[in-house]
Amino acid sequence: MAYNHNVPENCRLFILVGKGIKEDAFREAFGKYGKIEDVWVVKDRRSNEDKGVVYITFSRASEAALAMQEMNGRVVPGHPKPIKVLIANSKRDGSVRDPHEDEKILRLFLIIPKSMSEDELRREFEQYGDIDYATVLRDKNTGESKGFGYVKFFRPYHAALALENCDRSFKPKFAEPKMPRGERDNDYEMDYQYSRDTRPPGAYPRGPERGPDRHERGTKRCFSEYSGRDDYHDDGPPRSRFSHGPLGQHRSPDDLEQRNDEIADHKLVGEGPMEMIQNYVNNGCQRLHVTAPLGLTQQYLTRLFNLIPGLEYCDLNEATGIAYVRYATPQCAAYAKDKLDGFEYPLGSRLIVRFADAPNVPDLKTASAMNFENYGIPGSSFERDESDTIRKAALILEKAGINPDRVLASDNSIERVTYCNIMLPLPKPLSPEDSSLAQRLFIVCQPAAVPERILRDAFCRFGDLIDVYLLSGRNYGYAKYASKECAMKAISVLHGQSIAGQRLKVLEAEPPKEDNRREGRDRHDSHSE
DNA sequence: CGACGGGACGC
């Protein structure tokens, strides 16, 4: 435990690259995919010359996977050679090439309820991306679930999103590769298989509502554009030379309401107005940069952008409120930008949607700042007719399966949540799992258990929550806090209230029953690793 | 085309 400080798994990129490129160029090229923790341009000890290898550590695996997916095979500006981007092995594993190393970044090991079937497991995780397989391990004799399973994705980015965003009770981990000796069939060249536009063999479009253009792209583009691609050369669906008007144009309040209407009237939902989308100009940009209000969750934002056909991913950094969204075609992206830029979501806040890397929008900061002027200032003309706007927006959110009551309160300190009978403080970040325990609470749900994600959402709102869980199959459990005040606040607010239809008791927990009284220096820490 | 530095448990 001494070294290897808490760098999460699969957050580091291993990049093969031309020599003479400086650290700043990598920060510039990779920084937009996430928070860069470290850039190391490897140099020869003696000659001090570049070795053509760079390591970049991101704060999260999804950021690294996204950067790999987007940057592999591209060039760093000003340097002609396309780079090769892989997820780095952990330092401990060294440079060994495991023949099944892809499992380390594609497959999750998950703790699941004993009652959960493979279908349910798959359904739970396919919200994060296309799934290769979902398995539940069972006792050979009784057939009873062992309470854990594996889910394998096609893309590292999707696996990482699932890991980071699934209910914490799954205790997700990247699975250790373990393969029967028999080889698997689709062992095609791994090197570039996760790159930008590829869709793996057997992948299917997520969700039945996807537009037909998805299928056309589908399987056959896997390796078409890797070699030496250095710019936008879209070979996607039929492009149109016509547009429904200029893009990125200043918008009037009437336009916003008009768009809300369109969405509410289903013009935008479901099978999608494909011919309309095709009429959007192809500017070669499939990625959008979204500025969302803080507090908005990954899941909710994904549902919103998924209303528009062709969504490939929607990655929100919940800490910054910045999301990157990608669609199957530039037209879909343009359509999404047109419809959702300035959209009131959640109620009371507006999204800002820009092209992430369009040549004609070189400076994101400038674009965002301008946009704030247009939409973000209270007292602007957007406030007129407020009740009507809110009503329409609520309609749209309901269609996306989003709870319209989850409104950011005007004073930004409490909100209405549908699962609870009272207003609650806004969610606060969890304390790290290894935080020292300050107070434990005993929780009883009567008459029946409440899903853990709801408990987590409720109990985190007082701050410094480490963990909350119910004993498996029971209606009681514990919440652990890193601060006594936060725990006591949770008791004072939540005790006696109703959550997900259950009556809640929240008490200070008694010390664990098995008297571990010898808390001195009972065991010597085996310094592992 | 292919693999590991610097600084470092702490206010």
Add this chain to the structure above:
DNA sequence: CGACGGGACGC
């Protein structure tokens, strides 16, 4: 009444 959680894949 309601008291203490689960963890690796048929070679």
